Amino acid sequence: MTDYYEVLGVDHNASDDDIKKAYRKMSRKYHPDIAGPEFEDKFKEVNSAYEVLSDPQKRQMYDQGVDPNNPQASAGFGAGGFDMGDIFGSFFGQGFGGGSGQGPVPRTQPGRDSLASLNIDLRTAVFGGTEHVDIHTMALCPDCGGRGTAEGTQPVTCPDCQGRGFTQKVVRTLIGQMMTSAPCPRCEGHGTIIEKPCQGCAxxxxxxxxxxxxxxxxxxxxxxxxxxxxxxxEVGEGGGAAGDLYIDVRIRKDKTFVREGDDLHCWIEVPMSWAALGHAVRINTFDGERSLDIPAGSQYDDTLRLEGLGVTHLRSDGERGDIVAHLVVKIPTSLSEHERELIEQFADSHDDDDEHIEAVSSHNKPSGSKRGFFSKLKDALS
Known part of the structure; x- marks a missing residue:
């Protein structure tokens, strides 16, 4: 037999309030809309446990060793060790061997959790901030404040069940007459009737x-x-306590930066003369314009860092990652005769004319020992 107390994580002597709090916690944890569809069976198990333990009659049966959700599978059912009168009394009420009938169902019920999505820009992810999301949900009725009754009125005791929430009747069976109980159809098990409901919330x-x-x-x-x-x-029936709201946050792509961990990567295109001679440039960051020095002799895809201008480290005292700028050296697609002569002169005096090139892996890139940049440029323009 399933241990419902263990399913909800409560002691066998837990109060009704303890059981209700545990149920809300576990139902939020395993709700398929929150935890995922793979937890649907676990969510059903939590609901089955709460259905039994929140009902005094069913809880009494369970504590006697009979699972109201599956009585035939319970250990000892119909065998020695249990008073059959007590067991049937738990099923059918006081008319058979004792046992108390179930109480009225409270009108006030806890609300369900809600789920919403929110898209933010990368800047908000860097610095944090406050965003707003619109949700459609159940809220407390402003007309009656959750009571459900028209102003100046109160629920009245159900005349059919006298406030017990259930009705009883005698049925004839093969083993004699037995008393059965069922939720009162007139008050739907609440024990009271709202004769004049609030027009705002019905x-x-x-x-x-x-x-x-x-x-x-x-x-x-x-x-x-x-x-x-x-x-x-969501606010519960009868103005019950609201559940929790879960927000799935997604970060939109930025037109300038790509996030990797807490670093922000960008690519800047520079003329080949700046890469060869060095140059100072200014780039836009989330902290405003910043100066970036390109060293002389910079190569294609070299990286330069602006420290402390990246994403804030989560749960830190304001420490941040870096901006990593990747250089893209722009090679001109056309040259004047004079420009070509200058580059050829430079290539002749600085580059190695050896046509033999050995392929190497990316982490063993040659550092200037092979053909020079301007020699490759000359070939690209030929």
Whole structure:
């Protein structure tokens, strides 16, 4: 027999409030919309456990060794060790061997969790900030404040069940007469009737609405992060406590930077003369314009760093990654005769004319020992 107390993570002597709190925690943890469809069976198990342990009658049966969800599979059912009168009394009420009938179902029920998505730009991920998301959810009825009744009225005791929430009747079976119980059809098991329901919510204590929620984005947040906003989800029936709101945060692509960890990578195109002679440039960053010095003799795809201008380290005291600038040396596609002569003169005096080139792996790139840049340029323009 499944240990429902273990499923909810509570002690066998847990109070009704402890069971309700544990159920809310576990249902949020394993809800398929939050944890994923693979947790659907676990979510059903949590609901089955709560269905039994939240009902005094079913909990009594379970503590006696009979699983109300599967009585035939329970250990000892119909065998020695249990009073059959007590067991049938648990099933059918006081009319058979004792056992208490189930109590009325509360009108106030906890609300469900909600899920929403939010797209942010890379700048917000770098520095953090507050974003807003619109959600459609159930909110407390503004007309009745969750009571479900019209102003100046209260629910009245159900005349059919006298407030017990269930009705009983005698049925004849092969082993004699037995008393059975079922939820009262008139009050739907609540024990009370709302004779004059609130017109705004039709007696439910909540209404569907659209509202805007502010979301605090932590600096350094990663893509596809799920944030939890406590008690910002759906209000329950009868104005019950709201569930939680979960926000899936996704970071839009930036037109300049690509994020790798907490570093921001960008590519800057520079003339070949700047790469050969060195030059100072200014680039736009999330902190404004910054100066970047290109050393003389820079090569294609060399990287330069601007330290401390990248993404804020998550859960740090403001420390940040770097900006990594990749150089793209721009080779002209056409030259004047004078320009060609100058480059050929430079190539003749600086480059090796040896046509033999050996292929090497990327981590063993030659550092100037092979054909020079201007020799390759001359060939590209030939």
């Amino acid at each position: 007696g439910h204590g909540r209404v569907r609405t659209k509202r805007t929620v502010g979301v605090s984005i932590p600096a350094g947040i990663n893509n596809d992060t799920r944030l939890r906003l406590a008690s910002q989800g």
